[in-house]
Amino acid sequence: MVNLGKETETLEFKKTTGEMKAAMISIASILNKHGVGTLYFGVKPNGDVTGQEVSESSLRDVSRAVYETIRPQIYPAIQ
DSSP states (O other), X not given: OOBOOOOBTTEEEESSGXXXXXXXXXXXXXXXXXXXXXXXXXXXXXXXXXOOOOOHHHXXXXXXXXXXXXXXXXXXOXX
């Protein structure tokens, strides 16, 4: 199993996109303090990669959540 290590102040893990609200709070916190950071879905809090089925719909959901939640608006790389 792949492990990405520990979360840091600029690196956050969420198990699934089902944690979207918490993910947006994490993104806002990271950006407020550091101005840049990374959020991965499909990774347990301990860094173990579990993966997640990624569809066009799930990418749109993440993009829409960022657009509707984060102010001032940001332009993230969503992959």
